[in-house]
Amino acid sequence: MEPLVVGKVIGDVVNMFTPAADLTVHYGSRQVANGRMIPPSAAVHMPTVQIHGHRLSSDLYTLVMVDPDAPSPSEPTLREWLHWIVVDIPEGCDATQGREVVPYMGPQPPTGIHRYIFTLFKQKSKATSGASPPPEARSNFSTRQFAASNGLGPPVALVYFNSQKERTKKKR
Amino acid sequence: MASSKVMASTASTNSDLPRQSSICSLTIAELQSDQTKNFGSMSMDDLLKNIYGDNLSPEGFSTPPGNSGDGGGGGGGGVGEGGSLSREGSFSLPKSMGNKTVDEVWKEIVAGSEQRAAGAGGALEEMTLEDFLTKAGAVREEDVRIQVMGGAGSYGVDAIMNGQFQAPQMQPQSVDGAMVVFGNGIDGRVPGTGRGKRRAVEEPVDKATQQKQRRMIKNRESAARSRERKQAYTVELESLVTQLEEEHDRLLREEVEQSKERYKQLMENLIPIVEKRRPPRVLRRVHSVQW
Numbered sequence: 015m016e017p018l019v020v021g022k023v024i025g026d027v028v029n030m031f032t033p034a035a036d037l038t039v040h041y042g043s044r045q046v047a048n049g050r051m052i053p054p055s056a057a058v059h060m061p062t063v064q065i066h067g068h069r070l071s072s073d074l075y076t077l078v079m080v081d082p083d084a085p086s087p088s089e090p091t092l093r094e095w096l097h098w099i100v101v102d103i104p105e106g107c108d109a110t111q112g113r114e115v116v117p118y119m120g121p122q123p124p125t126g127i128h129r130y131i132f133t134l135f136k137q138k139s140k141a142t143s144g145a146s147p148p149p150e151a152r153s154n155f156s157t158r159q160f161a162a163s164n165g166l167g168p169p170v171a172l173v174y175f176n177s178q179k180e181r182t183k184k185k186r
Numbered sequence: 187m188a189s190s191k192v193m194a195s196t197a198s199t200n201s202d203l204p205r206q207s208s209i210c211s212l213t214i215a216e217l218q219s220d221q222t223k224n225f226g227s228m229s230m231d232d233l234l235k236n237i238y239g240d241n242l243s244p245e246g247f248s249t250p251p252g253n254s255g256d257g258g259g260g261g262g263g264g265v266g267e268g269g270s271l272s273r274e275g276s277f278s279l280p281k282s283m284g285n286k287t288v289d290e291v292w293k294e295i296v297a298g299s300e301q302r303a304a305g306a307g308g309a310l311e312e313m314t315l316e317d318f319l320t321k322a323g324a325v326r327e328e329d330v331r332i333q334v335m336g337g338a339g340s341y342g343v344d345a346i347m348n349g350q351f352q353a354p355q356m357q358p359q360s361v362d363g364a365m366v367v368f369g370n371g372i373d374g375r376v377p378g379t380g381r382g383k384r385r386a387v388e389e390p391v392d393k394a395t396q397q398k399q400r401r402m403i404k405n406r407e408s409a410a411r412s413r414e415r416k417q418a419y420t421v422e423l424e425s426l427v428t429q430l431e432e433e434h435d436r437l438l439r440e441e442v443e444q445s446k447e448r449y450k451q452l453m454e455n456l457i458p459i460v461e462k463r464r465p466p467r468v469l470r471r472v473h474s475v476q477w
Contacts, residue, residue, distance in 0.1 A: 016425070017419070020417050126408075
């Protein structure tokens with residue numbers, strides 16, 4: 015929890031919460047640990063998202079991935095940039111078992127070092143697409159508002175990583 | 187400081203009250219009738235001399251050069267300039283407090299406001315109210331505090347410091363309230379002097395320095411973010427390390443337990459099985475001839 019506070023994730027994207035689910039996110043062999051640096055090239059494709067728990071449980075989860083530092087951390091005029099939304103992920107399963115409401119978009123930070131945040135919510139019931147229409151644009155998204163308008167309550171898990179534009183080796 | 191100016195005025199009031207009140211009434215009348223004062227024509231020095239009397243003459247009219255410039259500046263600035271003068275005066279007359287009444291405080295403010303008559307007209311009201319409150323609130327505090335401390339160098343800061351020390355001994359409740367107000371007054375003062383210094387036409391030099399400052403600020407923020415990032419990651423790693431260490435210990439212990447358990451099980455299972463003794467080999471003639 016402390017890294018979330020120090021990294022200002024709690025504050026910029028979500029409010030204080032109590033972790034209640036076991037979430038792990040892997041890009042290949044790299045596990046997403048709070049504040050870890052992962053290059054965009056390693057995050058082009060969607061990660062393996064595991065919600066550890068009892069497969070017998072009927073809980074469904076929603077995962078939201080945002081970038082609050084778009085387009086640049088010093089001037090985040092497009093905060094938050096929406097990267098991914100998956101709903102109806104059964105407990106004990108991978109995100110591929112859920113329904114992708116907003117397709118995965120990998121990090122493409124133009125300037126500076128951006129934070130990419132995975133927020134997990136526990137759903138009260140199966141998400142019906144009629145309940146609230148999917149966001150139209152990726153820019154200026156609000157995780158808090160999304161959670162509120164979909165009745166998701168506070169987050170149950172959160173993990174984030176940092177990413178910045180890679181230096182392209184220009185062949186002379 | 188606002189209150190120090192009040193202080194000095196109080197001091198001078200005792201000696202030449204009639205003159206001051208006449209001046210003040212004059213200023214009030216002047217204020218009401220015409221903002222752009224004849225006082226404007228009279229130099230700041232003269233005005234202050236009139237108000238504070240001759241007590242201050244040796245102390246120096248370290249007439250701050252920005253004084254006349256203060257006319258147009260914010261209220262805090264104008265009062266500040268006057269305050270710097272009165273500060274010195276107040277130390278020559280530490281004991282002569284007298285009880286300040288609200289009216290006298292108001293007169294001080296009006297007199298002070300004359301110094302900035304040329305400036306913000308509308309803002310005058312708001313400023314004076316704010317100043318009024320600080321002064322009115324701070325006055326009692328001032329009286330108390332001044333009597334205790336002899337004379338201090340930098341008035342403002344020391345005043346607060348000493349005030350905080352003295353406060354618990356004195357009337358705690360009212361002092362705290364006054365302290366807060368006084369603190370606000372002081373805070374209001376410092377930026378006030380900035381406002382007071384009339385910002386003339388922006389020269390190109392200023393723009394360049396502004397740009398530099400902006401860049402510096404951005405850089406500072408970026409550095410702060412970088413430090414935050416670093417710290418957040420460090421904290422995360424530390425927590426991961428402790429987590430993993432615990433898990434490691436737990437798993438090791440578990441492994442030891444498990445292997446012990448397995449050994450025990452094996453031993454238990456071995457007991458019922460007894461290896462049958464092979465019968466001793468006995469030689470038998472089978473196909474051979476007996477000699």
